[in-house]
Amino acid sequence: MIACWDCRNLEAFVQVSPRGDARQVTQLSSGLKPTEWGGSDAREPGIFCARCDKPVDADLAELGLVDDRVAFVSPDEFDADAAAVELMALRPAAAWTRLDLPERLPRFADIPADLHPDLLESLRRTKRDRLFVHQAEATQAALDGGHVVQATSAGSGKSLGFTLPVLDRLLRNPEATALFVFPLRALANDQMAALERFGVVSDPWVNATSFDLRVADASTPIRVARHDGSTQDHERSEVRRAGRIIITTPDSLHAAILGNMNRSYKDGTSWRRILHGLQFVVLDELHTYQGVFGSGVGNVIRRLRRACARFDSVPQFLAASATIGNPVELAENLTGLSPFVLVDDDASHRRRRVLLVCNPPSRVADDPATKALKTKRAASGSEQESPEDPIDDLSGRIAPQTIAIDLLAKGALAGQGHPPVRSIAFCRSRNAVFQLAQRTKSMLGELHRDDLVASVAPYAATFLADDRVEAEGKLRDGSTLAITSTNALELGIDISDLSIAILVGYPGQISSFRQRIGRAGRTGEGLAVLIVGDDPLQQYLARDPDALQALLDAPPESVVVNPEAPEVVRRYGLAPAQEEADGIAFEDAEYFGEAAVHAWLADATGAPEVERKGVAYWRVPWEGEPHRAALRNAVSSKTYTVLHQTGKDFKPIGTLDEGTAPRDAFVPAIWSGPEGQLYRVTGFDQKASEIYCEGPVNVQYLTRGMSVDHVEVVSDQLEPVHLGSSVIGYGELAINRQVFSYKEQHFSGAEQSRQVERGWPPVEFVTDGMYVRIGEGLFGDHHRDDSMRALEHLFLSVAPALVACDPYDLDSASAGSSLFLYDSFGGGIGLSGAAAKRFGDLVDLAYEVVVTCPCEKGCPSCVMLSRRPDGNRSLSKDGAVAVLEAIRAMEGVRRLQSYK
Numbered sequence: 018m019i020a021c022w023d024c025r026n027l028e029a030f031v032q033v034s035p036r037g038d039a040r041q042v043t044q045l046s047s048g049l050k051p052t053e054w055g056g057s058d059a060r061e062p063g064i065f066c067a068r069c070d071k072p073v074d075a076d077l078a079e080l081g082l083v084d085d086r087v088a089f090v091s092p093d094e095f096d097a098d099a100a101a102v103e104l105m106a107l108r109p110a111a112a113w114t115r116l117d118l119p120e121r122l123p124r125f126a127d128i129p130a131d132l133h134p135d136l137l138e139s140l141r142r143t144k145r146d147r148l149f150v151h152q153a154e155a156t157q158a159a160l161d162g163g164h165v166v167q168a169t170s171a172g173s174g175k176s177l178g179f180t181l182p183v184l185d186r187l188l189r190n191p192e193a194t195a196l197f198v199f200p201l202r203a204l205a206n207d208q209m210a211a212l213e214r215f216g217v218v219s220d221p222w223v224n225a226t227s228f229d230l231r232v233a234d235a236s237t238p239i240r241v242a243r244h245d246g247s248t249q250d251h252e253r254s255e256v257r258r259a260g261r262i263i264i265t266t267p268d269s270l271h272a273a274i275l276g277n278m279n280r281s282y283k284d285g286t287s288w289r290r291i292l293h294g295l296q297f298v299v300l301d302e303l304h305t306y307q308g309v310f311g312s313g314v315g316n317v318i319r320r321l322r323r324a325c326a327r328f329d330s331v332p333q334f335l336a337a338s339a340t341i342g343n344p345v346e347l348a349e350n351l352t353g354l355s356p357f358v359l360v361d362d363d364a365s366h367r368r369r370r371v372l373l374v375c376n377p378p379s380r381v382a383d384d385p386a387t388k389a390l391k392t393k394r395a396a397s398g399s400e401q402e403s404p405e406d407p408i409d410d411l412s413g414r415i416a417p418q419t420i421a422i423d424l425l426a427k428g429a430l431a432g433q434g435h436p437p438v439r440s441i442a443f444c445r446s447r448n449a450v451f452q453l454a455q456r457t458k459s460m461l462g463e464l465h466r467d468d469l470v471a472s473v474a475p476y477a478a479t480f481l482a483d484d485r486v487e488a489e490g491k492l493r494d495g496s497t498l499a500i501t502s503t504n505a506l507e508l509g510i511d512i513s514d515l516s517i518a519i520l521v522g523y524p525g526q527i528s529s530f531r532q533r534i535g536r537a538g539r540t541g542e543g544l545a546v547l548i549v550g551d552d553p554l555q556q557y558l559a560r561d562p563d564a565l566q567a568l569l570d571a572p573p574e575s576v577v578v579n580p581e582a583p584e585v586v587r588r589y590g591l592a593p594a595q596e597e598a599d600g601i602a603f604e605d606a607e608y609f610g611e612a613a614v615h616a617w618l619a620d621a622t623g624a625p626e627v628e629r630k631g632v633a634y635w636r637v638p639w640e641g642e643p644h645r646a647a648l649r650n651a652v653s654s655k656t657y658t659v660l661h662q663t664g665k666d667f668k669p670i671g672t673l674d675e676g677t678a679p680r681d682a683f684v685p686a687i688w689s690g691p692e693g694q695l696y697r698v699t700g701f702d703q704k705a706s707e708i709y710c711e712g713p714v715n716v717q718y719l720t721r722g723m724s725v726d727h728v729e730v731v732s733d734q735l736e737p738v739h740l741g742s743s744v745i746g747y748g749e750l751a752i753n754r755q756v757f758s759y760k761e762q763h764f765s766g767a768e769q770s771r772q773v774e775r776g777w778p779p780v781e782f783v784t785d786g787m788y789v790r791i792g793e794g795l796f797g798d799h800h801r802d803d804s805m806r807a808l809e810h811l812f813l814s815v816a817p818a819l820v821a822c823d824p825y826d827l828d829s830a831s832a833g834s835s836l837f838l839y840d841s842f843g844g845g846i847g848l849s850g851a852a853a854k855r856f857g858d859l860v861d862l863a864y865e866v867v868v869t870c871p872c873e874k875g876c877p878s879c880v881m882l883s884r885r886p887d888g889n890r891s892l893s894k895d896g897a898v899a900v901l902e903a904i905r906a907m908e909g910v911r912r913l914q915s916y917k
Contacts, residue, residue: 019064019073021071029067030044031065032051032084033060033062033063034086035084036495037058038054038055038494038495039054040052040054041219049080053494054494055210062084067219087468087498089495090436090516092513092516092538092539092540095516095543097370097538097542100371100428100544101544103432104428104544107424108375112378113373114376114565115371116374117372118367118371118372120366120368121365121367123366124149125148126152126153126154129156129157133184133188135232135236136181136215136232138232139215143214145177149174150362151169151173151360151362152174155179155335155360159335160182163357163358164348164356164357165178165335165358166338166345167361168339168341169360170367170531170535171339171531176208176301178360179301180211180212183262183296187296188236188239190296193296194263194290194295194296196270196291196332197264198298198301199301200306200508203505203508204508205265207489208301209228209264212230216232217232217233223240224255227252227256227259239262240261242255242263243264244263244264245266246269254286260291270317271317272645275317275321276644293330295332296332297332297335300318300336300352303347303351304528306351306576307576308577310648311576311578312580312589312846313588316590316609317589318352319580319609320594320597320608324597327598334348334354339531340573341528345357347575350579351580368542369543372546372547373545373546374547374562375559376414376549376556376559377414377415377420379415414551418444418453418764420548423460426457426466430473430499431466431469437498437499439495439498440498440500440516440518440537441536442499442501443501443520444521445522445524447503450501451475451689452719454475454501458473472497473499474488474492474501475500476488507529515539518543520545522550523555523558525818526818527571527573530569533545534547551878553811553879554815556870557878557879577850581613582846582847583616584843585846588646590609591605592639593643595636595637595643598634599627599634601637621636647674657673659671659672659696661710662711667709670690678777679780680722680756683698683722683756683773683777686698686720687720690713695712696711696714697711717763718762721762724754725755728753728839731748731750731751741907742793743792744790745787745788747786747788749785751783752783753779753780755776755780756777757776758771758772760883784843785846785849786837786838786840786849787853789835789836790834790835791834795903795904796899797896799895800891801833803891803893805833807892807897808831808836808863809830810880810882810892811867812836814866816838816849820851826840827839827840838853860901860905864902867879868898874894
C-alpha cells in the first residue's frame with residue numbers, strides 16, 4: 018500500500034522515473050492503476066503525493082512499479098553532428114550529401130483577452146502564458162466567427178489554434194457541440210490526450226473512450242468522446258447521450274454518424290442533439306485529404322452541412338494543415354464554403370537539424386543476394402541472360418531498406434559509446450514497415466543486443482484497436498525506442514523525444530518530406546536521413562544538393578481534390594444523401610453541384626418521394642448500401658476476400674479492392690498478411706469475390722504486378738494548344754489495363770522480372786488525362802519510339818514533385834508520337850490536369866533530371882523506371898533530351914501555366 022502520512026492521502030500519487038518523466042498512480046481497492054509515462058518532471062526519481070507534493074516512502078519492486086524501460090539518449094544531449102558522422106561511417110561506399118537546417122527562434126503574442134476566464138486560468142495553470150503568433154491569430158480569427166485554415170510546419174502547435182475557440186464556445190453555450198475530424202484513429206487518440214491536459218481532474222475518464230473535461234474548478238464539465246470503428250456499442254450510446262466534443266474519423270462520420278442521423282436508438286439516444294447544437298467542425302491534417310480519398314471526404318463534409326441545415330445549425334469550420342501550396346483553395350474545395358481566413362505565419366521554435374541524403378552504392382558482383390539469385394538461375398537451367406529475365410536486374414544499387422537496417426541497428430540503437438537514440442523510420446508500404454522492423458530485430462540479435470529487440474516495433478493505421486493502443490502507449494512512454502511506420506506517424510502525433518528520422522525513399526511530396534523530417538528534433542537537435550531509391554527523381558535529388566535545397570525552399574505542391582468528379586459525387590455524395598433525406602432535391606445543387614444533381618434526377622419519375630419545408634425530394638435506383646462504400650477504396654466499390662487455404666479449410670485473413678487485385682493477387686503473387694506474414698496466391702474466383710493463398714511462406718522477396726495500358730482519346734475537355742507541329746490536349750481517355758508480368762522485389766534490392774502464371778482479365782475504365790502529340794521533326798535522327806518511351810518515363814517520374822499525390826495515382830503510356838499522362842483510376846479527379854497546368858515546369862524538371870545524369874545511354878537514375886520492366890529495353894536518352902530542348906525553346910510553352 019502507498020500512503021502519505023502528511024496529508025493522509027491514500028489515493029493519488031505521482032511516480033517520477035530516472036528518465037525524468039512521470040506518471041499518475043491511483044490506488045484503488047482492486048490495486049494500483051498507473052497511467053502512461055509522459056511529460057517531464059525535475060524531481061528526483063520516486064513516489065510523490067499528488068496532493069501535497071511530498072515524497073512518499075515506497076518499495077517500487079514490491080508494488081510492481083519498477084521502471085524497466087531501456088535508457089536512451091536525452092534529446093537535450095543528442096549531438097546531431099556526431100550522430101551524422103557515425104551513421105555515414107557505417108556505409109562509407111554510399112554517396113552522402115549533407116544539408117544543415119538552421120534553428121528558428123520562436124515569436125510570441127498575447128493570449129486573446131476575450132477568451133473565457135476559465136480557459137485563461139487553464140492556460141496559466143499549464144504554463145502556457147503566451148501563444149505563438151500563429152496560434153493567437155488563429156484563435157482570434159475563430160473567435161471573430163470566420164472559417165479558418167492554419168498552414169504551418171509539423172510540431173508548430175496548430176491544435177491549440179482550434180482547441181481554444183471551441184472550448185470557449187462550449188463553455189459559454191451549454192447546448193453547443195463540436196466535431197473534431199482526424200484522418201487516422203491514432204491522431205484522435207493523441208487529441209484526446211491533449212484535451213485531457215486542459216483539465217483540473219487527474220483521472221476524468223468515464224469509460225475507455227470518454228472523459229469529462231473540467232478546465233477550472235468551477236467549470237461545468239464538457240464530455241469529450243471518441244467515436245470510430247473501435248468504439249464499443251455501449252460506449253457509442255454514451256457518446257450520443259452526453260458527448261459535446263466528438264472526436265471521429267471521416268470514415269465514421271460517413272458511415273456511422275450520417276448513416277444513422279435519422280435513427281432513434283432503443284436507449285433513447287440519437288444524433289439529433291449533436292447535429293442541432295453543432296457549432297464547430299475541426300478538420301485536422303487537411304493536406305492528407307487529397308486525390309480520390311480527399312474528393313470522397315469533400316462529399317461527406319457537404320452531406321454534413323446538408324444534415325446540419327436540416328437540424329437548423331450552421332457550423333463554423335476550423336482547419337489545420339501542413340505547409341502546402343493552396344491551403345485556402347483546398348479548404349474551400351473540401352467544404353464547399355468560402356471565404357477561409359489563412360493563418361500561415363509560422364512562429365514556432367524549430368530546433369537545428371542536420372539532413373543527410375544517402376545514395377546507396379551499387380552491389381558488387383559477389384554480393385550474397387546476387388550470387389544466390391545467379392545460383393538459382395543456374396540450377397533451373399537458365400544461366401544465360403534472356404529478355405524475360407535480364408541479368409541487369411541483379412546488379413542495381415543496394416536496397417534503401419538494407420541501408421536503413423544498418424543505420425537503425427548498428428548506429429541509432431546499438432552504436433558504440435552511447436545509449437540507444439530514439440528513432441523513427443518511414444517506409445512507403447505496410448509490407449515494407451513490417452519487414453524493416455523484423456529485419457532490424459534480427460540484426461540486433463546478430464549483434465548480441467537481445468535487450469533491444471523488444472524496443473523495435475512496426476506501426477500501421479491498419480492495426481486492430483487493441484494493438485494500436487498498445488503500440489501508441491509503448492511509443493509515448495519510451496518502451497519503444499525505434500518505430501517503423503507508414504505515413505500513419507507522419508501526421509500530428511506528439512512524440513517529442515525522437516532524435517533521428519530515417520526516410521526509406523523520398524515520399525513523393527515535399528510537404529510529406531517536411532512532415533517526416535519534422536518528427537525528429539522537437540526538443541533538441543534532430544538528424545534526418547533520406548535514403549534514396551533507384552528512380553530518376555530520387556537520384557536527381559541525390560546528385561544535386563542544390564536541387565533538394567531548392568525543393569525545401571520552394572513553395573510546396575498544391576493538393577488536388579475534385580468532389581464533383583462524377584463517380585465520386587454519386588458514390589459518396591448523392592447516393593448516401595438520398596438515404597439520409599428520403600431523396601434528392603434540385604435545391605441540393607447548393608452542396609453537390611448543379612450538373613451532378615440534374616444528372617442524378619434525370620432518372621427520377623413520378624411524384625416526389627417526400628416534401629419537406631416546401632422542397633420536393635425524389636428517389637432514383639442505386640445498387641448496394643451507399644453508407645458501406647469505403648472512403649479509402651474509392652477506386653472501386655467491390656472488394657475481394659483473401660482466404661488462407663489449409664486442406665479443405667478456408668480462413669479469411671484480409672481484403673483487396675477490385676482496383677488493386679489484378680496487380681497484387683495474380684498467380685503466384687506474394688501477399689503480405691495483416692501481421693506481416695507472407696502468403697503465396699494460388700488462385701482467385703471473380704464471381705465469388707475470393708482470392709486463395711497458401712502459407713505463410715519463407716521467401717526473401719515481395720511481388721508487384723506490372724500493368725500494360727492501351728490508351729485512346731475519347732473527347733477533349735479543354736481546347737488543344739498547338740506549339741508548332743506539336744499539340745497538347747486534356748480530356749477523357751479510355752484505358753485498357755492488364756498485368757502480364759511482375760517483379761520479384763528482393764529485400765536486398767535485387768529484382769527479377771517474371772511472367773504471371775495466371776492473370777486477371779483486362780480492366781477497362783475512362784479517366785482524365787493529358788496527351789502530347791510530338792511533331793515528327795523534333796526527334797531529329799533519334800529513334801521515335803525509343804525517345805517517346807524515355808520521355809514518358811521522365812514525365813511520370815517527376816510529375817509527383819509538382820502535384821501533391823501518391824506516385825501511383827498517376828500513370829503514363831506512349832504510342833507512336835503520342836504521350837499520355839493520366840489519373841490511374843476510373844473517373845479521374847484532375848491530378849493530371851494540375852500537371853497540364855504546370856506543363857512548362859514539368860518539361861523543365863524532366864530536362865534537369867536527364868541532363869544532370871552522368872550516364873551515356875540512360876539508366877535507372879534518369880530514363881529507366883522500375884514500374885516499366887518491359888519498356889526499359891529500348892530507350893533513347895539523347896532522343897528525350899532533343900525533344901525536351903525543342904519544347905523548352907518554344908515561345909508558347911510558358912503560356913501553358915494558365916492552361917485551364
